[in-house]
Amino acid sequence: MSQPTTPDVLILGAGAAGLAAAVALSGAGATVSLLERRPFAGGRAYSYTHPALNEVVDSQHVLLGCCTNLLDLCRLCGAAEHIRWYDSITFLEPSGAKNPPRRSEIAAGSLPAPAHNTLSFLRAPMLSLVDKSRIALGLLGFLRGYPVRDDEPFSAWLKRTGQTERAIRHFWEPIIVGTLNDTFERCSTRYAGQVFYESFLRSAAGGRFGIPSQPLSEFYGLVARLAVQQGTVLHYRSSVESIEVLPDGLWQAVASDGSGGVTRHTAPSLILALPFEQTARLLATLPEESPQRQRILPLLSHFIHAPITTVHLWLDRAITDLDHAALLDTRIQWLFNKTRIRSLETASRSVEIRDSEQTPTGSHYLELVISASHAELGQRPEQILHSATDELARFFPEFRQAKVLKSAVLKEARATFSVTPGLDRFRPAAEAPGGNLYLAGDWTQSGWPATMEGAVRSGRLAAEAVARATGNAANFLAPGLPPAGWMKWL
Template sequence: MTAPCAQPRTHGPGAKDVRVVVVGSGLAGLTAACDLADAGFAVTVLEARSRLGGATFSFHRDGLTVDNGQHVALRCCTAYLALLERLGSADGLDMQDRFRVPVLAPGGRFAELRRADVRAPLHLAPAIARYSALRPLDRLRVVRAALALRTLDPDDTALDAVSFGDWLDRHGQNAATRDRLWNLITVAALNGECSQVSLASAAKVFRTALLDSADGADIGIPRWPLEELHVRPAEKYLLERAARVRTHSPVRGITPMRERFLVRMDDEVLDADAVVLAVPPDTALRVSPGRAGLRQWQLSRLGAVPIVNVHVVYERPVTRLPFAAAVSSPIQWMFDRTAAAGLTSGQYLALSLSAAETWLTTPASALRDVFLAELARFFPEAATARCSRFFVTRQRRATFRQGPGSNDLRAAQRTALPGLVLAGSWTATGWPDTMEGAVRSGHRAADLVAAHLAGGVSR
């Protein structure tokens, strides 16, 4: 698998006189803007909020630099990794030499998933064979199911109508196996348990990351905050190419005017030859003209699933693990963010809770009671170390609901209006709602705009 945009793109002379507005500054919008600026177009990025970054941003609290959520990149995320190389920030991602996930269970029990240095799919056989969180017979059944999963085509539309959980039932996967293995992946990658996600989306995740290549699932964890990893580098990249980047600039509507567009804000109207709408689906519906062909009934059915992040700072270190998954516990994934946050003493752990409807409205005080007790169960030092800071961040609409039938609801990036295109991980990228999907959508949006404008010039 190769990166779709490892090098800057160019689209011919005369582009500098063509104005393109990119609405939204998440990964999709920033990627599209970088591509279009490299092509020589006059790019303006409009962001409604006071900061860039969309769903992947950092903020400052009590001397810490905190990411709004814990994001990782796998080696199969070639478009995102190529973007970091392009922005000069690839050193900010700590990539494993080989896939390895510590898996914790209460009572101090420890298991591990680690790939072997052999060809796929044999690279995972030793990991499953030694995975002590499962009984030996269940491990054998997992291998059989994995081999069957490898034969599925994620692009088969029939698979999108089927629940991954139902498929696992038919392939001998019991509740313990789903809880201690399959859900570790689907909850993290698809923001839903096996029973809640479509078979097509699950097949895409497992085949791309774990089954089709030996190194696809190697995990890259940001050693820098997200604002330093891709937000600020992208802004710098754009400004160096004479692009305009504007915050506090909400777009209220887009009006097609012959072969151009009027982009309306509160006190200003911008004239554009093309527009990239890199915003959530509800915003795209609100600001796009009716002639664009976006269907409210379709996009509203995508829904949304929350992610809750629990942030715990101890006065002294309680674990040496840089990250770990957990089973039979409300803790799903734990990350040591001490260095990345700029903490000079003690330890800062971030707990990522996906498919978090249960925790979304739970008061922080109740979350503190639950998760400090859970951390003490896993790490003896946490039982005696003082928690100096505890806070919670909540992403109410972290991803769309990637359940059965969801892929059929995702909008095409090309709208019915030439020159108006969509970008975002919720669009029909063929990837889950991830950073990789967002970057790929940005590349696709830029390509659609460039092709349209090239056709307009030729006429």
């Protein structure tokens, strides 16, 4: 693909945000260069072949039907065919001294929104009638939407609305800690409310649960391929070390390839589609008096990271027929049965496997996710593995007979930024730096918490800002899902 020496736009970072910006702008006819420090696209949504295990691992990412921008991007590049959809979530309680594990299912039924989950919710044994009535009263508060202001911690809302201890453990915690990835004190009611409004109340379609069935780097590889087909020049292994404004007003990024090679890339417009700490690092390479540095750098000290730890197990047998489940009353929030989830891919590629529940190497791959894993960050992998497998046996007695063939513990210390109460006023808009410098990334003012949807929205918003500034106003954002059923009248 031929490319002028100076493209219209330079984008740093080929995560969901940078890719979304590149697809929007190159699709609209702009020339785009995209620099990524790793040898693959997808950013934090990545997979790789574990060198010691010789298995392709990733930290399972999920999306919801209300992620309209992410889904639109997936449809454009063909990745939508690699999403498995589910209309129900299984909640499992562990076995006790006298009782076996117990299963509750929350599934959309035939009643119109916002009542679509009501029947399964009323039947769920994991909650008592009192718990359910408290939850229902709490949800009623989000019926007309979620708060505009983000200063109330979700912990205060739980108290204010009289949520019971079990309602918190069995309902609010698995969903909020699983989606916002931090403690209730470090999550604002605004974003907790958004999760429930969009996924539980507004429409049944918005709450559908989607899981990429491909390893994540392959999944995002399809988005990168589309950007390249549209003319984006994608430079892998280009780690940008500094940025500056040249005397002719062009932006320049200086990148190293990791083996001593240095390249310089210039363009009239520069989008930083990086995590907040990398954005801070590059802004700090601008002169101290630079307005872009002065406007943005002070905001970034208000952001904090939250970790996710995942435990990966390859067993000699299947221990469950569930594809995924929320595990209650443990450190583990979610179980993903990766062999079953990925079997869609192996089936479509006609790989010879003995039964649909085995990997080509004959083992059964499970992933256990520990969200907001602050405690696990300081623990040794063997300790985490030991406690996770102990807990797993309480949900799946078959696990006691199974042999663990291989295992791995992955800690992502900087998995997400936390939507701490009051953070919104520090989340910059795409055009906030000024001077043809733009920001993207899940942490910017996307209106969403740290998610792939938030990242894609931010990339599209940055692309819109670039287009506006160059006199080519364009609308790249996909509309949200319309309210369904009775929600149309609210």
